Amino acid sequence: MAEGKNFYARVYDVVKKVPAGRVATYSQIATIVSSPRAARAVGWALRALPQGHDVPWQRVINSRGMISIQNLRAPKMLQMRMLREEGVDVMTVDGNYFVDLEKYLWRSYSR
DNA sequence: GGTTTGACCCTAA
């Protein structure tokens, strides 16, 4: 899978493979594309998403299943709504949004 | 080319 591409492209490619109604974690994406410790780099890649992208960035969350996004262009509220549109049950706790990883975590290689 | 930043993660106090 596109291993010769840039880091960005690889991250996007993996995120695109996440099916609707499922979520993936940053470290999971990092593990697939490169190193398990490159979770921050994945965040960088998603942060720099180009306009007109077709990357379902809303399906990528942290390991605790919490949405800690602070990007103005992509409010947590928006992500929460998009996930719910896909059938993912998003819980609201103290202004933060949580997703049940045990239930919605994407498992492509580990099963 | 060293320093800073960032949508993170893990360990220790």
Added chain:
DNA sequence: ATTAGGGCCAAAC
């Protein structure tokens, strides 16, 4: 259990 700190990787300054 909650909070604080350091570490990791890749890009922008």
